[in-house]
Structures are given as structure tokens and as C-alpha cells.
Amino acid sequence: MTHYRENHMSNDDTIFGKIIRREIPADIVYEDEQVLGFRDIDPKAPTHVLFIPKIRIATLNEAGAEHADLLGRLMLAAAGFARAQGLAEDGYRVVMNCNENGGQTVFHIHLHLLAGRQMTWPPG
Numbered sequence: 001m002t003h004y005r006e007n008h009m010s011n012d013d014t015i016f017g018k019i020i021r022r023e024i025p026a027d028i029v030y031e032d033e034q035v036l037g038f039r040d041i042d043p044k045a046p047t048h049v050l051f052i053p054k055i056r057i058a059t060l061n062e063a064g065a066e067h068a069d070l071l072g073r074l075m076l077a078a079a080g081f082a083r084a085q086g087l088a089e090d091g092y093r094v095v096m097n098c099n100e101n102g103g104q105t106v107f108h109i110h111l112h113l114l115a116g117r118q119m120t121w122p123p124g
């Protein structure tokens with residue numbers, strides 16, 4: 001599997017910008033005015049969906065109070081999708097990786113929704 005390592009110090013677009021603009025294909029499963037949800041190309045669970053803001057915030061470090069509503073929308077989109085898919089009762093995990101130690105590889109924040117199997121703790 002190709003691993004994408006993009007420069008978090010630049011304002012350059014990421015592969016997720018291309019998905020938002022439909023320049024490259026993605027399996028889009030959720031969309032509203034501010035949020036897009038699509039299946040991860042390299043799934044780590046039977047259901048693995050990424051929820052991203054349509055505006056680019058490179059990492060959670062760049063998020064400010066002005067993004068509080070948007071960050072909440074990512075959470076609610078993930079929870080709503082899980083509920084609609086019948087995954088809520090069994091449970092799931094939501095994760096946002098930040099920078100090197102967090103394991104972030106695409107510098108456009110994204111909330112991972114992982115479901116359909118037993119998760120372990122602590123994560124690797």
C-alpha cells in the first residue's frame with residue numbers, strides 16, 4: 001500500500017482536496033455543506049470511513065475556536081453514519097491522528113470511523 005506523506009508546513013493541496021473537487025474518485029458515503037465522508041482506500045476495519053471538512057485545516061494544531069462547530073460536525077457526521085449503518089449499538093472507534101507521533105500522513109484533518117470488529121486498547 002502506498003503511504004502518502006505530505007508536507008504539513010505548506011499550504012499546498014492534499015489528495016483529499018482532489019477528492020472534494022471530484023478530481024480523483026472516492027467512495028463517498030456522506031456529504032453535507034461542510035463535511036465529506038468517504039471510505040478509506042486501505043481499510044483497517046470492515047467499516048473504515050474518513051470524515052473531512054471541505055475546507056483544509058492541515059492538522060488539529062491549526063484548528064481554532066472558529067472551527068469548533070466544524071469539528072463537532074465531523075463527530076456528529078461519524079456518529080450519524082454509524083447509527084444509520086446499524087453499527088452504533090455494537091460500537092465503533094473515532095480517531096484523529098496529529099503529526100508524526102500521531103501517525104498522520106495526509107495533512108487535511110480527517111476523523112477516522114472504524115467499526116465492524118473488536119478494537120483493542122491501547123492503540124499501536
Ligand code: AMP
Binds near residue numbers: 042103106
Ligand atoms: P492518517 O494516517 O490519519 O493521516 O490517515 C490517512 C488515511 O487516508 C489513511 O488511512 C489512508 O489509507 C487514507 N487515504 C489516503 N489516500 C486516500 C484516498 N485517495 N482515498 C481514500 N483514502 C485515502
